[in-house]
Amino acid sequence: GENVEQHPSTLSVQEGDSAVIKCTYSDSASNYFPWYKQELGKGPQLIIDIRSNVGEKKDQRIAVTLNKTAKHFSLHITETQPEDSAVYFCAASTSGGSYIPTFGRGTSLIVHP
Amino acid sequence: KAGVTQTPRYLIKTRGQQVTLSCSPISGHRSVSWYQQTPGQGLQFLFEYFSETQRNKGNFPGRFSGRQFSNSRSEMNVSTLELGDSALYLCASSSRQDYNEQFFGPGTRLTVL
Numbered sequence: 001g002e003n004v005e006q007h008p009s010t011l012s013v014q015e016g017d018s019a020v021i022k023c024t025y026s027d028s029a030s031n032y033f034p035w036y037k038q039e040l041g042k043g044p045q046l047i048i049d050i051r052s053n054v055g056e057k058k059d060q061r062i063a064v065t066l067n068k069t070a071k072h073f074s075l076h077i078t079e080t081q082p083e084d085s086a087v088y089f090c091a092a093s094t095s096g097g098s099y100i101p102t103f104g105r106g107t108s109l110i111v112h113p
Numbered sequence: 114k115a116g117v118t119q120t121p122r123y124l125i126k127t128r129g130q131q132v133t134l135s136c137s138p139i140s141g142h143r144s145v146s147w148y149q150q151t152p153g154q155g156l157q158f159l160f161e162y163f164s165e166t167q168r169n170k171g172n173f174p175g176r177f178s179g180r181q182f183s184n185s186r187s188e189m190n191v192s193t194l195e196l197g198d199s200a201l202y203l204c205a206s207s208s209r210q211d212y213n214e215q216f217f218g219p220g221t222r223l224t225v226l
Contacts, residue, residue, distance in 0.1 A: 036217075043117070043203050043217030044156070089156060100169050103156040 002027040004092050006104025014112050019080050021107045023090035024072040030092040033073045034101070035064060038087045047088075048075070080111045115139070117206050117218035125224045131192040134221045138185050138206030145187040146215065147179060150201040159202075162187055191223075199225045 003026040013019050025033075031052035036044035050057045050064045050073065057064050061080075066073040077084055087108050091101040118137045126132050138145050147159040158171040162181035179189040185206075191198055201222050205215040 034215075041219070043205070043219050045217065046214050049214070091156075100158050100161070100171070102158075105155045 002030060002092055002102040004090060004102045004104045006090050006107060008107060009105065010108045010110070012110045012112065013080055015080060015082060017080055017111075019077045019084070019109055019111075021075045021088055021090070021109070022072060023074070023092075023104050024070075025092040025102075026071065027092070027094070028068075028071065029094050032093050033064070033066060034091050035075050036089045036091070038089065038106075040086075044089060077109075080109075082111050082113050085109055085111045117204055117216050119202075119204050119218040119221050121221060122219065123222045123224075125226060126194050127226050128194055128196060130194050131190060132194060132223060133188055133190045134202055134204075134223075136187045136189075136204030136206075136218060138187070138204075139208070139216055142206035142208045142216070143185050144207040145181055145185065146205045146207070147187070147189050148203040148205065149173070150203055150220070151199075156203075159189065194225045196225050199223060 004023055006023045011019055034049035035047050037047045038044040048059050048062050048064050050066050052068055061078045063076040087106045089106050090104040093101040120135045144163045146161040148156050149159055150156045159173055160167055160179050161169045165181045176192045181187045201220040203217050203220045205217045207215045
């Protein structure tokens with residue numbers, strides 16, 4: 001089955017800095033890669049996703065890149081703010097009628113004011 | 114639109130008991146998935162229902178079961194509770210048959226004593 005590795009497990013940055021979280025996956029059939037943000041006491045919230053036919057996607061301060069050959073994808077957050085502090089999860093899955101994601105173990109991002 | 118709701122939010126049970134958790138998806142969403150989240154294993158897929166049919170199942174024992182009603186509301190049941198079942202159980206709904214954006218509820222925190 002699919003295996004998703006996520007690094008780092010903890011990331012501490014100063015407000016205004018950039019943050020990068022990296023994930024690798026094992027199943028070359030995976031073609032959908034979402035990123036979720038989970039704040040304390042809440043469920044995960046989808047913040048951005050990318051499909052295997054796209055190399056990069058941006059949404060304001062957030063961007064995701066995908067390297068299919070190397071089987072890794074990354075989340076980039078620029079101009080970090082204290083409200084970006086949360087746990088971030090990557091996931092990988094295959095499309096085609098159903099959705100069974102395999103999640104990374106999560107990265108706790110701490111943005112210091 | 115109202116978000117995904119889960120009841121109860123917190124639950125304490127003892128070993129050997131059974132428990133039923135409820136999930137109401139976003140209006141119009143027909144796909145409901147369940148996940149278990151623990152510090153040790155992270156986020157793990159339990160099962161997914163679409164139009165009252167279980168389409169996919171994760172690697173969990175038969176003590177974990179679920180169902181979906183005609184109004185898309187879903188329940189999951191865990192029988193013969195074990196200490197290791199203590200976790201945050203998350204429900205997510207989606208409007209499409211295929212993959213794509215999943216909206217998570219706040220979860221039910223189950224503690225087994």
